[in-house]
């Protein structure tokens with residue numbers, strides 16, 4: 446079963462042409478500069494699966510130092526922009542649902558997902574990790590980044606559902622209003638979520654983002 450949302454897909458399709466503005470915010474520049482160095486360094490020389498790559502902002506920074514990369518997203522519009530990124534000759538861009546990553550994508554010893562876990566419903570987390578881990582080999586390293594709670598200053602929570610998922614109201618440039626599922630897992634939540642799979646766990650809070658890295662147990 447997929448937890449993919451047609452509403453979220455429509456939202457990111459519409460937003461794709463100006464999505465990268467999130468990385469231009471002045472208060473995020475120090476974090477973005479750090480991540481542009483740090484993420485490639487943590488995945489260097491690996492074969493990397495990227496989940497929900499969007500417009501490929503991070504793909505273009507990670508690809509130059511990895512052996513090969515498959516960057517996936519459910520939505521065609523951001524993926525079309527990702528395909529135009531420079532420094533991505535070793536990347537295969539493929540449309541795929543994070544909850545059902547197909548076998549034909551291959552096997553990887555690294556994975557990355559940026560600003561994605563926050564959009565995964567609480568009840569879909571198990572399915573997402575199961576889907577991603579099925580594509581990874583023993584000892585694979587996974588790196589996740591996402592928005593810290595400071596993002597709530599721009600988009601306060603407007604609703605919480607029975608499963609504990611939180612929602613924001615977002616207005617796009619065409620004036621359309623969207624109800625977007627956006628969760629803010631704490632370090633403790635992430636750790637207990639990943640404990641069953643991970644042989645190691647590193648968490649780091651930046652000013653605007655959190656960063657989490659873990660490795661699957663070796664064979």
Ligand SMILES: C[S@@+](CC[C@H](N)C(=O)[O-])C[C@H]1O[C@@H](n2cnc3c(N)ncnc32)[C@H](O)[C@@H]1O
Nearest residue numbers: 449457497498499518519520523542543559560
């Ligand atoms: C916040 S954007 C993140 C883009 C990029 N990873 C980044 O860090 O800038 C979330 C992305 O998730 C994608 N998405 C939504 N549902 C998905 C699903 N079920 N499977 C894969 N990607 C999905 C959207 O199309 C969108 O590109």
